Amino acid sequence: MSRTRVHTHPSAPPARPARFAAATAGAVALAVALTGCSGTGPEDPGADGKGQSRASITVNLTGRQAKAGEPVRVTLESGRLRQVTVTGSGGEKLDGKVSADGRSWTSSRVAAPGTAYAVEARDVEDGTARAEFATAAAEKVNKLALAPGKNSTVGIAQPLSIVFDHPVENKAAVERQLRVTTSDNTRGAWGWMRDWSGKDRVDWRPREYWKPGTKVTLDARLNGVDSGGDGGWFVRDYRTGFTVGRQQVVKVDLDTHRLKLYRDGVPVKDVPVSAGTPGGEKASWRGTAVLMAKEGTINMRSETVGLGDAYDKMVDYSMRLTWSGMYAHAAPWNAAYFGSANRSSGCVGMSDADASAVYAEVRVGDPFEITGGDAKGTVAVNNGYGAWNLGWTEWQAKSALS
Known part of the structure; x- marks a missing residue:
């Protein structure tokens, strides 16, 4: 030398x-x-x-x-x-x-x-x-999408969620660089999965629902980390944060055909509904789904969820619960069944007035706890935000560092 x-x-x-x-x-x-x-x-x-x-x-x-x-x-x-x-x-x-x-x-x-x-x-x-x-430039760059949005206020069940553009083989190396801090030292863990889109995804959820008012920050210190395989390099850091809003839980009982909204443990809404027709693919999911988005008035087409040409409707007060197409929304065409029978194509339908009232009260990140026998199964961990359907030990096992 x-x-x-x-x-x-x-x-x-x-x-x-x-x-x-x-x-x-x-x-x-x-x-x-x-x-x-x-x-x-x-x-x-x-x-x-x-x-x-x-x-x-x-x-x-x-x-x-x-x-x-x-x-x-x-x-x-x-x-x-x-x-x-x-x-x-x-x-x-x-x-x-x-x-x-x-x-x-x-x-x-x-x-x-x-x-x-x-x-x-x-x-x-x-x-x-x-x-x-x-250093040499990266031949391939990996990027990511973060949820929830920066500086947003969300419900008590909202996880931190990261979806990667390219596959992540070095999951442990990536997870080590994901630092979550909270204002009240909330305990939580990361869990890896394949997103509904087919991409690699990792979510962080608390052991129990967030406490209202908790402030959450994510520092994804990924600049210089190799995804491994054909995933490419990360060439920047990411930072986001959000605040947890009021304590709200929506409970849907498929057997009694009722939707109840609880705030701080007290019921504030109780409306009749008609959910998915039991016995096949038109049945609703049970388990805990997290309100992903309030989409308002949208065009719903049955072909997009594998139900052929069963329907093509403009639907009001649409609240997305899963990636597979389950919503809570207004369904005035099913008025004869509200409170008495499940006759929808998988969604939780209400009258226009009731759907409007629920839509006005709920927040992205609120849990919808769906119970009852008229269901086709439990919401999967990657079908929206289904992490709450796993026990804490099961969830921890999905960490790359477990």
């Missing part, structure tokens, strides 16, 4: 030794040697024949096409490091820690693809060394 030496002029006034140099060729990076007047004679050990001591640092990443996804490691040949700063071309800094013996520093985060980095190291004698390297 070659080194470049920079010497102070013999007539320069005495200075404290700066015990640094940086490597410039080979498997380690960089280099500038920093030396100072040591006060030693040419014959002293460690001197270079001109009364100056020398030491050096090496950096594990080098050149303009360094490998991304590796921590940055700075090593001091002699003496002790005080501080190392590594700054990316976008101004971001890599945090890190000096080792107990003071001889090395390692970043806590990895170098990101397609980024130029400047390294500045300082030893305990206040000597400094600077260096640069750049």
Whole structure:
């Protein structure tokens, strides 16, 4: 490994030794040697024949096409490091820690693809060394979609949900970089699944429903993480947050044909409904579904949910509960069955007036707890937000770190 030496002029006034140099060729990076007047004679050990001591640092990443996804490691040949700063071309800094013996520093985060980095190291004698390297650009980039929306207020059952554009093989490496903080130290866990769209997805849910007023923040510190396989690299961090609104639960009983809205445990709405026709694919799902969206007036077509040409209607006050097409909504054409029989194509139908009243009260993230025998099964974990249909131990087992 070659080194470049920079010497102070013999007539320069005495200075404290700066015990640094940086490597410039080979498997380690960089280099500038920093030396100072040591006060030693040419014959002293460690001197270079001109009364100056020398030491050096090496950096594990080098050149303009360094490998991304590796921590940055700075090593001091002699003496002790005080501080190392590594700054990316976008101004971001890599945090890190000096080792107990003071001889090395390692970043806590990895170098990101397609980024130029400047390294500045300082030893305990206040000597400094600077260096640069750049990482190779990513051949493929992975991106993601976050729910709920940033700064939104949601119901007590809303999970954090991340859907990835490309497959994630290195699930554990990704999950380690997903940091959830809450205002009340809520306990929760991540669970991986295949989204209804076929993409990789990971959700974070609490052990129990959120407490109203909880503030939640997600820091997805993914810049520089390799998805693995053919998934590509993440080239940025993501941050989002939301607030949990009032305590509301909607209970739908398929056997009594009633929908009841509870707030703080007190019923505030009780309306007759007609749900899905039992005995086949038109039956409703049971279990806990989470209100995904209030979609208002939409065109519902049976062909989109595998029911042929059974219906094609404009439907008011539509509240989506699953990806497979189960909604709560106005269904005036089924008025003869409200409160007495389930005769819909899978949705929970109400009168216009009742649907309008429920629509006005519910919030995205509110749980719909659906019970009764007239069902075709339980809402799957990936069919909307079905995580609440798993016990806590079952859910924890879906973490890549379990």
